[in-house]
Amino acid sequence: AQTVTQSQPEMSVQEAETVTLSCTYDTSESNYYLFWYKQPPSRQMILVIRQEAYKQQNATENRFSVNFQKAAKSFSLKISDSQLGDTAMYFCAFMNTNAGKSTFGDGTTLTVKP
Protein backbone atom coordinates (compact mmCIF):
# COMPACT_ATOMS: atom_id res chain seq x y z
CA ALA A 1 0.00 0.00 0.00
CA GLN A 2 1.09 3.51 -0.71
CA THR A 3 1.39 6.23 1.90
CA VAL A 4 1.67 9.98 1.41
CA THR A 5 2.97 12.22 4.16
CA GLN A 6 2.65 15.96 4.41
CA SER A 7 4.52 17.04 7.51
CA GLN A 8 3.34 20.65 7.59
CA PRO A 9 -0.28 20.94 8.78
CA GLU A 10 -0.22 24.73 8.44
CA MET A 11 1.96 27.29 6.75
CA SER A 12 1.80 30.98 6.06
CA VAL A 13 3.59 33.27 3.64
CA GLN A 14 3.60 36.95 2.85
CA GLU A 15 2.09 38.03 -0.42
CA ALA A 16 4.63 38.04 -3.28
CA GLU A 17 7.03 35.75 -1.42
CA THR A 18 7.90 32.13 -2.12
CA VAL A 19 6.80 29.11 -0.10
CA THR A 20 7.57 25.41 -0.36
CA LEU A 21 5.22 22.66 0.75
CA SER A 22 6.69 19.26 1.56
CA CYS A 23 5.48 15.82 0.57
CA THR A 24 7.03 12.40 0.88
CA TYR A 25 5.59 9.10 -0.21
CA ASP A 26 6.28 5.44 0.07
CA THR A 27 5.68 2.91 -2.66
CA SER A 28 7.15 -0.18 -4.25
CA GLU A 29 5.72 0.75 -7.63
CA SER A 30 7.99 1.97 -10.42
CA ASN A 31 5.32 3.63 -12.56
CA TYR A 32 3.09 6.19 -10.95
CA TYR A 33 1.96 9.78 -11.01
CA LEU A 34 2.17 12.46 -8.37
CA PHE A 35 -0.15 15.40 -8.01
CA TRP A 36 -0.67 18.56 -6.04
CA TYR A 37 -4.28 19.64 -5.62
CA LYS A 38 -5.63 22.87 -4.19
CA GLN A 39 -8.84 22.96 -2.18
CA PRO A 40 -10.01 26.52 -1.51
CA PRO A 41 -12.81 27.33 0.95
CA SER A 42 -15.35 26.39 -1.73
CA ARG A 43 -13.98 22.82 -1.31
CA GLN A 44 -13.71 22.29 -5.08
CA MET A 45 -10.59 20.23 -5.74
CA ILE A 46 -8.37 21.89 -8.34
CA LEU A 47 -5.36 20.28 -9.98
CA VAL A 48 -2.27 22.42 -9.50
CA ILE A 49 0.44 20.31 -11.06
CA ARG A 50 1.18 16.74 -12.14
CA GLN A 51 4.44 14.79 -12.34
CA GLU A 52 5.00 11.52 -14.14
CA ALA A 53 7.43 9.32 -12.24
CA TYR A 54 9.35 8.24 -15.31
CA LYS A 55 10.13 11.85 -16.22
CA GLN A 56 13.21 13.28 -14.57
CA GLN A 57 12.40 16.86 -15.45
CA ASN A 58 10.49 18.70 -12.76
CA ALA A 59 7.04 19.88 -13.78
CA THR A 60 6.22 23.58 -13.80
CA GLU A 61 2.96 25.48 -14.25
CA ASN A 62 3.42 29.23 -14.20
CA ARG A 63 4.13 30.16 -10.55
CA PHE A 64 4.00 26.55 -9.40
CA SER A 65 6.88 24.12 -9.67
CA VAL A 66 7.86 20.86 -8.07
CA ASN A 67 11.09 19.35 -6.84
CA PHE A 68 10.74 15.66 -7.59
CA GLN A 69 13.39 13.46 -6.01
CA LYS A 70 12.46 9.93 -7.01
CA ALA A 71 15.16 8.15 -5.06
CA ALA A 72 14.26 10.05 -1.91
CA LYS A 73 10.53 9.69 -2.67
CA SER A 74 10.06 13.38 -2.19
CA PHE A 75 7.73 15.69 -4.11
CA SER A 76 7.67 19.27 -2.84
CA LEU A 77 5.65 22.14 -4.28
CA LYS A 78 7.09 25.63 -4.66
CA ILE A 79 4.76 28.56 -5.06
CA SER A 80 6.46 31.71 -6.28
CA ASP A 81 5.08 35.23 -6.04
CA SER A 82 2.35 34.07 -3.67
CA GLN A 83 -1.06 35.64 -4.17
CA LEU A 84 -3.98 36.01 -1.79
CA GLY A 85 -5.95 33.62 -3.98
CA ASP A 86 -3.43 30.89 -3.23
CA THR A 87 -4.86 30.63 0.28
CA ALA A 88 -6.23 27.09 0.43
CA MET A 89 -5.60 23.58 1.62
CA TYR A 90 -3.06 21.77 -0.54
CA PHE A 91 -3.04 18.01 -0.94
CA CYS A 92 -0.25 15.88 -2.31
CA ALA A 93 -1.52 12.73 -4.02
CA PHE A 94 -0.09 9.51 -5.44
CA MET A 95 -1.77 7.65 -8.25
CA ASN A 96 -1.07 3.99 -8.85
CA THR A 97 -0.81 3.50 -12.60
CA ASN A 98 -2.19 -0.02 -12.53
CA ALA A 99 -5.18 0.45 -10.23
CA GLY A 100 -5.75 4.09 -11.06
CA LYS A 101 -6.58 4.86 -7.44
CA SER A 102 -5.21 7.87 -5.65
CA THR A 103 -3.88 8.19 -2.11
CA PHE A 104 -3.92 11.64 -0.57
CA GLY A 105 -1.78 13.20 2.11
CA ASP A 106 -3.35 14.87 5.13
CA GLY A 107 -3.02 18.29 3.56
CA THR A 108 -1.29 21.57 4.32
CA THR A 109 -3.34 24.66 5.03
CA LEU A 110 -1.61 27.61 3.40
CA THR A 111 -2.46 31.17 4.31
CA VAL A 112 -1.14 34.02 2.19
CA LYS A 113 -0.98 37.21 4.22
CA PRO A 114 -1.28 40.68 2.68
Place this chain on the structure above:
Amino acid sequence: GAVVSQHPSWVICKSGTSVKIECRSLDFQATTMFWYRQFPKQSLMLMATSNEGSKATYEQGVEKDKFLINHASLTLSTLTVTSAHPEDSSFYICSARPHDRYNEQFFGPGTRLTVL
Protein backbone atom coordinates in the same frame (compact mmCIF):
# COMPACT_ATOMS: atom_id res chain seq x y z
CA GLY B 1 -13.86 21.06 -20.68
CA ALA B 2 -13.68 18.19 -18.18
CA VAL B 3 -16.49 19.33 -15.92
CA VAL B 4 -17.98 17.11 -13.26
CA SER B 5 -21.20 17.99 -11.48
CA GLN B 6 -22.73 16.66 -8.29
CA HIS B 7 -26.30 16.87 -7.18
CA PRO B 8 -27.42 17.88 -4.67
CA SER B 9 -24.75 20.24 -3.39
CA TRP B 10 -26.12 19.89 0.10
CA VAL B 11 -28.80 17.79 1.72
CA ILE B 12 -30.31 17.45 5.17
CA CYS B 13 -32.20 14.28 6.01
CA LYS B 14 -33.68 12.50 8.98
CA SER B 15 -31.99 9.54 10.58
CA GLY B 16 -33.11 6.28 9.00
CA THR B 17 -33.85 7.68 5.56
CA SER B 18 -31.85 7.11 2.38
CA VAL B 19 -30.13 9.76 0.31
CA LYS B 20 -28.95 9.55 -3.29
CA ILE B 21 -26.08 11.65 -4.63
CA GLU B 22 -25.47 11.94 -8.36
CA CYS B 23 -22.13 12.47 -10.06
CA ARG B 24 -22.11 13.39 -13.74
CA SER B 25 -19.32 13.99 -16.22
CA LEU B 26 -20.76 16.74 -18.39
CA ASP B 27 -18.45 16.83 -21.39
CA PHE B 28 -16.57 13.57 -21.41
CA GLN B 29 -17.12 9.86 -20.95
CA ALA B 30 -15.87 8.36 -17.73
CA THR B 31 -15.37 4.63 -17.51
CA THR B 32 -14.28 5.03 -13.91
CA MET B 33 -15.56 7.24 -11.14
CA PHE B 34 -14.31 7.47 -7.59
CA TRP B 35 -16.21 8.33 -4.44
CA TYR B 36 -14.46 10.03 -1.53
CA ARG B 37 -15.48 11.13 1.92
CA GLN B 38 -13.94 14.13 3.61
CA PHE B 39 -14.33 15.30 7.19
CA PRO B 40 -13.66 18.97 8.03
CA LYS B 41 -10.04 19.95 7.57
CA GLN B 42 -9.07 16.37 6.85
CA SER B 43 -7.94 14.42 3.86
CA LEU B 44 -9.98 12.70 1.17
CA MET B 45 -10.63 9.08 1.97
CA LEU B 46 -11.42 6.84 -0.98
CA MET B 47 -14.61 4.91 -0.38
CA ALA B 48 -15.03 3.02 -3.63
CA THR B 49 -14.14 2.79 -7.28
CA SER B 50 -17.05 2.68 -9.69
CA ASN B 51 -16.66 1.18 -13.16
CA GLU B 52 -19.35 1.55 -15.79
CA GLY B 53 -21.39 -1.59 -16.18
CA SER B 54 -19.83 -3.51 -13.32
CA LYS B 55 -19.96 -3.72 -9.56
CA ALA B 56 -18.12 -1.12 -7.53
CA THR B 57 -14.96 -1.99 -5.68
CA TYR B 58 -15.09 -0.86 -2.07
CA GLU B 59 -12.16 0.07 0.12
CA GLN B 60 -11.54 -1.85 3.28
CA GLY B 61 -13.86 -0.80 6.07
CA VAL B 62 -16.52 0.70 3.82
CA GLU B 63 -19.92 -1.02 4.14
CA LYS B 64 -21.09 -1.81 0.64
CA ASP B 65 -24.66 -2.42 1.79
CA LYS B 66 -24.79 1.00 3.37
CA PHE B 67 -23.12 2.94 0.57
CA LEU B 68 -24.70 1.67 -2.64
CA ILE B 69 -22.95 2.70 -5.82
CA ASN B 70 -24.36 2.41 -9.31
CA HIS B 71 -22.51 3.37 -12.49
CA ALA B 72 -25.16 2.81 -15.11
CA SER B 73 -23.71 4.92 -17.90
CA LEU B 74 -20.45 6.48 -19.02
CA THR B 75 -21.53 9.84 -17.61
CA LEU B 76 -23.39 9.02 -14.41
CA SER B 77 -22.57 7.36 -11.12
CA THR B 78 -24.76 7.48 -8.03
CA LEU B 79 -24.02 6.97 -4.35
CA THR B 80 -26.94 6.07 -2.11
CA VAL B 81 -26.47 6.31 1.62
CA THR B 82 -29.00 3.87 3.03
CA SER B 83 -30.56 4.18 6.49
CA ALA B 84 -28.47 7.25 7.17
CA HIS B 85 -27.34 8.06 10.70
CA PRO B 86 -25.72 11.18 12.15
CA GLU B 87 -22.28 9.60 11.88
CA ASP B 88 -22.75 9.50 8.10
CA SER B 89 -22.80 13.28 8.04
CA SER B 90 -19.84 14.34 5.93
CA PHE B 91 -18.70 15.92 2.69
CA TYR B 92 -18.85 13.47 -0.21
CA ILE B 93 -16.79 14.11 -3.33
CA CYS B 94 -16.79 12.23 -6.59
CA SER B 95 -14.21 12.27 -9.33
CA ALA B 96 -14.32 10.99 -12.89
CA ARG B 97 -11.53 9.59 -15.00
CA PRO B 98 -11.85 10.11 -18.76
CA HIS B 99 -11.82 6.89 -20.75
CA ASP B 100 -8.95 8.19 -22.89
CA ARG B 101 -6.84 9.85 -20.18
CA TYR B 102 -5.94 7.26 -17.65
CA ASN B 103 -3.75 9.45 -15.48
CA GLU B 104 -6.25 12.20 -14.83
CA GLN B 105 -9.31 12.61 -12.67
CA PHE B 106 -11.66 15.55 -12.46
CA PHE B 107 -13.50 16.33 -9.27
CA GLY B 108 -17.07 17.27 -8.63
CA PRO B 109 -17.85 20.19 -6.29
CA GLY B 110 -18.91 17.88 -3.49
CA THR B 111 -22.09 17.21 -1.54
CA ARG B 112 -22.54 18.12 2.08
CA LEU B 113 -24.73 15.59 3.87
CA THR B 114 -26.20 16.34 7.28
CA VAL B 115 -28.19 13.62 9.01
CA LEU B 116 -30.34 14.79 11.89
